[in-house]
Amino acid sequence: MxxxxxxxxxxxxxxxxxxxxxxxDSAATAQKPQVVLDALLGYYSGGAANVHRAQHLPGERATRAFEASRLAAAHWLNAASSDEIIFTRGSTESLNLLAYSLEETFSAGDEIVISALEHHANLLPWQQLARRKALKLVVLPLDPLGAVDLHQAATLIGPRTRLLAVSQLSNVLGRWQPVRELLALARAHGALTVIDGAQGAVHGRHDMQAMGCDFYVCSSHKLYGPDGVGVLYGRRAALAQLRHWQFGGEMVQQADYHSASFRPAPLGFEAGTPPIAGVIALGATLDYLGGLxxxxxxxxxxxxxxxxxxxxxxxxxxxxxxxxxxxxxxxxxxxxxxxxxxxxxxxxxxxxxxxxxxxxxxxxxxxxxxxxxxxxxxxxxxxxxxxxxxxxxxxxxxxx
The missing domain is CATH 3.90.1150.10 (Aspartate Aminotransferase, domain 1)
Structure with a gap:
């Protein structure tokens, strides 16, 4: 049975x-275990408060729980540090963050490489960046089984490639992609690498240090967690190349009327009030999954x-x-x-x-x-x- x-x-x-x-229809969004519902209710019923900004007990309690989830996400992905974990509102926002924050690193004629199977979330941010900066968007074809054709990829990823962005697991074809081989091709030309793990993160634990990508994105709502929360992993050296893309709130270090300075990652890329309850509940989700x-x-x-x-x-x-x-x-x-x-x-x-x-x-x-x-x-x-x-x-x- x-x-x-x-x-x-x-x-x-x-x-x-x-x-x-x-x-x-779990590939669209997954149902939630009871521990997630308990975490959401616990945060709201126990006294909601903003994070990182208050010295009072509710704020301190919320901040501890919020940062515990960052540690849980770093452990889940085997990141080198919790500072390599940025919380967003989903994979789509994570990919848009990267497209805008990396924009100044590109020059006209540079190439961005994606695959023919990408979800719109890992196509449109790069497509629109290519249009804004006069870049070339290169599309890797698929083989008959539904995987990126590595032979053709080896000829299309070249010295003008500045970034490779590919899905780990296709949301349509359900096929694991040859990520390690593609990452090696991109690294040989010094390109940055982005892995869309929205589907892949649901099926097995993925070790970021072993994988060797620069950035990895996934969404809580597909991973049995609450919606409105995403995880953006970035290698420390790769995160240092990002420019701030949203402004306000805790991401500010100093500000006057005519200038400002900003925090580095992760807080520098979490402008405004984050999805606090959802992040805390994501931590409960990862604890639940880790216990299976x-x-x-x-x-x-x-x-x-x-x-x-x-x-x-x-x-x-x-x-x-x-x-x-x-x-x-x-x-x-x-x-x-x-x-x-x-x-x-x-x-x-x-x-x-x-x-x-x-x-x-x-x-x-x-x-x-x-x-x-x-x-x-x-x-x-x-x-x-x-x-x-x-x-x-x-x-x-x-x-x-």
Whole structure:
């Protein structure tokens, strides 16, 4: 049956099941364990206060909890120091922060390299930076399996490359990308490197010191934590190249009417009141995840994924996008529109995602207007997939 031993930890999953809903959209946002809800309520009910700015007890207590989450994030990613962790409002803001803060390091004609599978969040900030600074945006093609083609990457990453920004795990194709090889190609030319870990961070622990990227971004809401919080890791030397991009609040060291000086990272890039409750709750999330048996989680996800892929392969007319490694599968059905199929699945209580998945250029390159995506969390079980396949069969019968 592929039962999940962690399902009872997620009240949202239980509530949805009570409404007859089967949640298979965790790649968009994950449900939250009870410890996250407890942390949010604890912060607000115990007396909310701003961080870093007050000498009173509520402010000191909030600051300690906030900075404890920074330590937890640094430990989770094996950063060299908690000073290498900047809290943002999500992966999208982290990537925009980098695009604006690094802008002055580029000159006309320099090249930024991305891949053909990028989420809009790791495409548009670089696209718009290229437009502002007359840079060349280089797009790495994919191989037939849905991974960046390393042979072509070796010819496209060159002496004019100033930055490489690629996803660790595709949110559409579900395939781990050859990040280490791409990082090595970029480093050989002295380029800065950015890894979009919004999907990858959910599946396994990733060691920043071993990986060797300059920057890594991920989002709390996909990692079973609260929304409105992101983590931007940056190597100390790479962080020193960033220029401040938002101004006000605690990021200021000294200010008069005509000039100001600013703090270095991390506080220098956390202007204004941060998402305090969310950051504290992210710390609780990481503590929860760190207490799980990682091998058991990974084995459960792998078994569910195999069941998902086998069920899709057993049905006529279903075309899988790429060859996914983990946790999700995107597919189309011959002769059917994905939105029609998603509508019928939704009417039967099956929550999946349909559309371009914030990757329009990838979909266009595949000749598709959209696809259905089923994505799994550690709380899903075999019964969820059985309900999905039953609803899929009924939907296909109706539409055909």
């Amino acid at each position: 592929l039962d999940s031993p962690w399902r009872a930890d997620f009240p949202g999953i239980l509530a949805l099941a009570g409404e007859g809903q089967t949640y298979l 048996d990682a091998a058991a989680v990974s084995g459960h996800e792998a078994a569910l994924h195999l069941k998902l892929l086998a069920g899709l392969a057993a049905r006529d007319g279903i075309q899988l996008l790429g060859t996914p490694h983990v946790a999700l599968a995107s597919f189309t059905v011959d002769g059917l529109h994905s939105s029609d199929l998603a509508h019928l699945l939704s009417e039967q209580g099956i929550a999946v995602r349909a559309g371009h998945h914030c990757a329009m250029p990838l979909m266009n390159s595949l000749g598709l207007s959209g696809a259905i995506r089923v994505s799994l969390g550690l709380y899903n079980d075999g019964a969820d997939l059985e309900r999905f396949f039953s609803a899929l069969d009924k939907s296909l019968e109706l539409l055909r």
